[in-house]
Amino acid sequence: MPLVNMKPLLRDAMNEGYAVAAFNLNLKHVFVESFVNYHKEKPSDFEPLRVMDAQCQACKAMFAGFIEKFGGKDRGTAFLNSLSRAA
Numbered sequence: 001m002p003l004v005n006m007k008p009l010l011r012d013a014m015n016e017g018y019a020v021a022a023f024n025l026n027l028k029h030v031f032v033e034s035f036v037n038y039h040k041e042k043p044s045d046f047e048p049l050r051v052m053d054a055q056c057q058a059c060k061a062m063f064a065g066f067i068e069k070f071g072g073k074d075r076g077t078a079f080l081n082s083l084s085r086a087a
Contacts, residue, residue, distance in 0.1 A: 026062065034058035 038045075038054040045051075060080045067076030 027059065030058050030062045031055055 034055045034057075035051060038051050042050075060083070064076030064080050067079065068074070072079075
């Protein structure tokens, strides 16, 4: 398989809104799945701030993956860890 310059492809996808739609769908899945997983792991914990923190941490992990995937190698996690926690 030949190497492909991804920058024009990504730019075109972003200009057309495809990348944003894919990111939004992925974000929705991470947000909902982290909520469900938290309640599976801790079925008797109903503190909303802890649930929101679990969702925030899951989203930050996804964001770090995107930062590193799109040119921020070894910078995504460090940047997001510098931000304050939700709870």
